[in-house]
Amino acid sequence: MNQWLEWSEATIVTTRAHYVDDSSAYDRAFTRVVAVDQYTAWATELEALHAARQTGADLVLSSSEDDVLRAARIRERLGLPGQSVDSARAFRDKFVMTGTVSRAGLRTPATYRLEHPLDLLDLLDRHGRLVLKPRWGAGSEGVRILRTRAEVVALLSSGLFPVVGRSPESWLVQAFVEGEFFHVDGLMAAGTVLHCWPSRYNVGNAESVLDQQTLSSVQLDPEDAARVPLQDFTRAVISALPGPPATTSFHLEAWIERDGLATFCEVGSRTGGGGVAGVYESAFGLHLSQENLRGQAGQSAVVAEQDRLPAGIHGWTALPRGHGRFHPPETCPVEGVRYRPVLPAGAQAAGTRYAADASALVLAEGRTAAEVRQRQQEVDHWWREAGVWR
Known part of the structure; x- marks a missing residue:
């Protein structure tokens, strides 16, 4: 990370496990390392705030979904420049986000803040099918x-909701x-899109988790309607959203419905997961995460020098985690792909927990989206036949 910025002094907050795995690399890249046991705990934000105060930090940078809002809160406490709390909340709180987009006249799903769990039954009667999601997930x-009243009743009996x-x-x-x-992935600054390109998922993110399916996506051909x-x-x-002032990466999701019009799902002010960064760099020579950090640091973006059409068509596949012990193949026999295990050999897994929760990541390229999809299907078939979970 710091090699992208070339700062003389920088502090990073990371997990103790990550630091122990590669402490020498962290020590070379950063002036100070703050290692925490549970990264998503509230105490992590407190540790980051203490570190910023002790070092007299000029800037607070974030690169992950978990950090967007808490980095903004630290900036606000210390009076530092960067994405504000209001902006960060609009890109993290899905209720605020969807309401803002809807008020701008753009199409969104009918959206409700869940006031009482029993309201799910009334909403199911009204809409037929529902999606229940954490506002900050x-x-x-x-x-x-949720498709049936029986599924709602089972959910109400599950202990998911408070007493x-x-x-x-x-x-x-x-x-x-x-x-x-x-x-749609790209770069933005002060409410303006600087560079972006859409990709088509093979399945919805929620369905990939609920049904334990392989998740993949392919960039659209330039002539795709x-x-x-x-x-x-x-x-x-x-x-429509109160965007961060500096160059920042973004990841937006949307549907094209049967009438051909787009409906908003969600957007984040950070680089998308899975193979998004690798695909974008291969297609345009732009590393979204690098430009995201450089923009937050006040350094000039290189986006103006990039082509607006991709160099070939690229896609990624997040090969899902199975059940048992991981035995990854050394190479992938499919032409035109780059294969990289994410989990170490011998690791234990108990299924996919979230979208793009991969055991291995494969980047594919081709002349057309159809050619890339064919290679992704060959990869998926090879993976299922390889017997990697035992």
């Missing part, structure tokens, strides 16, 4: 798709949207 972790008398409003309910699912409408829709969404 990521990667479709914890998302439920009677306490509010469950950290949950969001949306009407289920039927359509092709896409993501959905390409320009999705780019235009993305520009309208980014313009």
Whole structure:
């Protein structure tokens, strides 16, 4: 990370496990390392705040979904420049986010803050199918798709919600949207899209987790009929939200419904997961995470020098975690792909926990989206036949 910025002094907050695994690399790259046991705990934000005060930090940078809002809160406490709390909340709180986009006249699913769990039964009668998700979630972790009253009753019996008398409003309910699912990735600054390109998912993120399916995506061909409408829709969404002032990466998801129009799902002010960064760099020579950090640091972006059309078509596949002990093959026999195990050999797993929760990642390229999809299908077949979980 720090090699992208070339700062003389920088502090990083990371997990103790990551630091122990590669302490020498951390010590070479950073002036100070703050190692915590549980990264998502509130104490991590407190440790980061203490470190910023002790070192007299000029800037606070974030690169992950978990850090967008808490980095903004630290900036606010210390009076530092960068993405504000209001902006960070609009890109993290799905209720605030969807409401803002809807008020701008863009199409969104019918969306409700869950005031009382029994309201799910009334909403199911009204919409037929529902999606229940955490307002501040990521990667479709914890998302439920509810199709029947029996599924709602089972959920109410599961212990998911707080006891009677306490509010469950950290949950969001949306009407289920039927359509092709896409993501649009790129760079933005001050409410303007600087560079972006859409990709088509093979399946919805929530479905990939709930059904334990392989998740993949492929960039759209330049002549794909959905390409320009999705780019235009993305520009309208980014313009509607209180965006960060500096160059920042973003990851937007949307459906194209049967009428050909786009419906908003969500957007984050950070680089998408899975193979998004690798695909974008291969296609455009832009590393989204690098430009994200450079922008937050006030350094000039290189986006103006990049082509607006991709060099070939690229896609990624997140090969899912299975059940048992991991025995990854050394190489992948499929032509035109780059294969990299994510889990170490011998690791134990108990299934996919969130979207793009991969055991291995494969990047594929080709002349067309159809050629890339064919290679992804060959990879998926090879993986299932390889017997990697035993």
